[in-house]
Amino acid sequence: MIRTVLTALGLVVVLALTLACFGVAVGPGLLLLTEGAFGDKFAIARTLVKATPLLLTALGMTVAWKTGVYNIGGEGQYIVGAVFAAAIGKLLLPTSPGPIWTVLMLIAAILGGAGYASLAGWLYVRRGVEIVISTILLNFIAIQILGWAVEGPLKEKAGQVPQTDSIPDAAMLIKFDRQMDLHAGVVLALLAAVAVYLLMYRTRLGFLMRVTGDNRRAARANQIPADRLQVVAMAISGGLCGLAGGVQYLGIVGRLGTTFPEQWGFLGIPVALLGGLHPLGVIPAAVYFGALFAGSDQLSRFTPAGTSLVYVIQAVAVLGFVAMSTVKWRRRKPDGRTESNS
Amino acid sequence: MNLLAGFLSADAGEIRLGSTPIPQGDPIACRQLGIEMIHQHFMLVPAFTVEENLALNRLPNLHSSLRISNLIQTSLTAAKGLDWEVANDSRARDLPVGAQQKLEILKALGGDARVLIFDEPTAVLSPTEVTELFTVLRRLRDAGAVVILIAHKLSEVFAVADRVTVLRRGEFIGTALITEITSEKLARWMVGEFPPAQDIPTQELGPPVVQADGISVIGDQGQLAVRDVSFEIRAGEIVGFGGVEGNGQDELAEALACLRPAAGALTLPVHRHRIGYIPQDRQADGLALGLSIEENLLIKGVDRAELVRRGWLQLRAIHRWAATLVEKFAVKAESARSLAGSLSGGNQQKVVVARELDANPELLVVVNPTRGLDIRSTQFVHDSIRQAAAAGTAVALFSTDLDELRALASTTYFLSRGELLTGNSAETYLGAKA
Structure with missing residues (x-):
């Protein structure tokens, strides 16, 4: 509890310092940010729309990292998920669009991301290829796949621009209000958070995954199939990132082009860390960064500081977080090692 | 050095x-x-x-x-x-x-x-x-x-040295020219007084749980760590494996715990999860220090029907069960939900012992279970192992501590260069064939 309050306070301080560094008056700057993020229902909608893909990718990172596989490939899985959804969309074209489209396309997105991530997981347990490296490289490949898809098989009918055709409105995620971007994806993301929580903390599978993540050697010494669990964790992680791609595609953009990647896959990592790698902890973390993105739009209208502010704040927050956990770790270790009294 | x-x-x-x-x-x-x-x-x-x-x-x-x-x-x-x-x-x-x-x-x-x-x-x-x-x-x-x-081996010392000095537990014991010392005296310098064999109350032993017939095990560096050894362990029996560290004990223990492949005929309990393993390095191989005591106990408890139903953890039952174990094994902790990493070494070991014994294993593989523990914890761990054996568990006890082997094991083998030696003398312990 105290830690949460301290973290929140720390984030405000970081925010204020960053604003000062950007040469923005701190008081009015904070006010503009808050207004842009929570000022009215439109602002809140903007915040939630930005928080949605962040939450999903951060959940993906949480599952993988908690199982000891450091998935850095959220971005690639996000892209591949969207491409799979678009491919299914193309296949469905002869039928009349409806909610069944949405469901099928989202399932395709999940499977696409899951498959793409499992590839890295499989390479790790079978061939010992470090997850960090393989997933980073798979990110680049994913961008190429997207480029190839929108130039080739998924190119729009008009054939002018390298992009897919727009998804019919009937197949898009439901919007709550015509004037706002807020779509049903936010509900999906929240449900996903609860599902991941239940998986990790209430099921045998999630429990064994956490044991593997905390101490792989001990897991193996206890006959826990660590390899298989880590592949499963990668699949779930990739599925969540793929879903994020599908949700962004079917909730906001409606068509894929080479500008589709917006780094949500990467941004999920700091959000997951800030959320303490806990499926419920990442909800406020995602909202916080969603609010920063929404608020910084407003800020850039009145001051020289813009969206880049968000990245700076993210970086500082993550560095701070890492520094803090190192201190904690150092303090814990000698205590854990004392072999004295029982 | x-x-x-x-x-x-x-x-x-x-x-x-x-x-x-x-x-x-x-x-x-x-x-x-x-x-x-x-x-x-x-x-x-x-x-x-x-x-x-x-x-x-x-x-x-x-x-x-x-x-x-x-x-x-x-x-x-x-x-x-x-x-x-x-x-x-x-x-x-x-x-x-x-x-x-x-x-x-x-x-x-x-x-x-x-x-x-x-x-x-x-x-x-x-x-x-x-x-x-x-x-x-x-x-x-x-x-x-x-x-x-x-060197630890008498044969090597006599083969090549001109003068020998013995250190034991950091203390200088003696030094002599090789021509002026017998292997018997040197062995006594190295081991100290060899503890006399104690009478282990023999109970009715059950059927053999482990049968090893000419098994060999390869070590991490590709060397032949265990060479063609044969033995058997029966239900209710504690068999000791001693000798100077690095003579194949770790590899043999891992083979018995089903963690390392072995060549030859090795019969183990059919179900892997019926093998309990108390590793030498409790922090590296035994515990997930970032998880709670309860969760560490659950690593073996997940097979119990009342704790996990259809893949779902039964939290209330788990809390109750873990609290009982913590009390039964006298783990000193604020609660069963404290982090395992926050415990002292002795209490961490008790968590491992509690977890492995609660699963009621057919075979228990134990490696240096009391290293770094104080007298009371040592006594506790020894009693626990004896109780497990009395309840019919076959125990393979690997230890470099002679007193421990004497106190617990009814049969003790000594490993030297991966081979098994029997006998009751300091020379056997040091790997010279008696």
Whole structure:
């Protein structure tokens, strides 16, 4: 509890310092940010729309990292998920669009991301290829796949621009209000958070995954199939990132082009860390960064500081977080090692 | 010896080479004085070639140009003198263990070495390689160098040494010329008073749980760690495996715990999860320190129907069950939900013991279960193991502590170079065949 309050306070301080560094008056700057993020229902909608893909990718990172596989490939899985959804969309074209489209396309997105991530997981347990490296490289490949898809098989009918055709409105995620971007994806993301929580903390599978993540050697010494669990964790992680791609595609953009990647896959990592790698902890973390993105739009209208502010704040927050956990770790270790009294 | 070679600093006292005090905690300065150490765990860069590894200790500084061929001249001459073939371009990791050992020795001979320290060099070598190594040691001595050999085996000491000094638990026991000491006396120096065999109350033993018939196990470095051993452990029996560390105990224990493949006929309980394993390193292999005590207990408890139903954890039942275990095994913790990493070593061990015994295993493999524990925890762990055996568990107890083996095991084997010896004497313990 105290830690949460301290973290929140720390984030405000970081925010204020960053604003000062950007040469923005701190008081009015904070006010503009808050207004842009929570000022009215439109602002809140903007915040939630930005928080949605962040939450999903951060959940993906949480599952993988908690199982000891450091998935850095959220971005690639996000892209591949969207491409799979678009491919299914193309296949469905002869039928009349409806909610069944949405469901099928989202399932395709999940499977696409899951498959793409499992590839890295499989390479790790079978061939010992470090997850960090393989997933980073798979990110680049994913961008190429997207480029190839929108130039080739998924190119729009008009054939002018390298992009897919727009998804019919009937197949898009439901919007709550015509004037706002807020779509049903936010509900999906929240449900996903609860599902991941239940998986990790209430099921045998999630429990064994956490044991593997905390101490792989001990897991193996206890006959826990660590390899298989880590592949499963990668699949779930990739599925969540793929879903994020599908949700962004079917909730906001409606068509894929080479500008589709917006780094949500990467941004999920700091959000997951800030959320303490806990499926419920990442909800406020995602909202916080969603609010920063929404608020910084407003800020850039009145001051020289813009969206880049968000990245700076993210970086500082993550560095701070890492520094803090190192201190904690150092303090814990000698205590854990004392072999004295029982 | 790490002090002598400058890898550690002494808290008090000094060491002199001739009349110069040896600089402490400065391996480079020690090397310049002509002190070289050949470590038990090789100090090679696996991805480097033989030449590059030879040059490692000879680097003049960090900024001048690097001419490896010049730096390794002395080593190569030494190799020629010993009639050793050196495959200059192979990478160290591709060499067999014996060749890596040679490389390590050549590395040490690359300077003007006056004192050579060999830390248990024979542990990973085959018998022929050992003979060859001893020839080299004699030649080095004849060339005027001081050779210090750290060894655990009587046969090696008598084969090659001129003078022997015994240290036990950090204390000086005695020193003598090899011609003036018998192997019996030396063994007594090394082991101390050999504890008399105690009467282990024999109970009705059940059917054999483990049957090993000529099994061999390969170690991490590719060496044959366990050679063709046979034994059996019956239900309710505690069988001890002793001997000097590094003679195949770890590998055999892992084979029994189903964690390492074994060649030969090895019969174990059919269900893997009926094998309990209390590893030597509780922090690396036993516990997930970042999880709670309760969760660490649950690692084995997940197979219990009342704790996990259809894949879902039954939290209330788990809390109750974990609290009972914590109390039964007297784990001192704020609650069962405290982190395992926050416990003292003794209590961490109790968590491991509680977890493994609660699963009521058919076979329990235990490795140095009381290392680093105080007397009370030790007693507790011993009692727990005895109770498990009394309840019909077959126990394989691996320990380097003779008193522990005597106190618990009804039969004790000693491992020497991966072979099993029986008998009740200090010489057996040290690996000389009685």
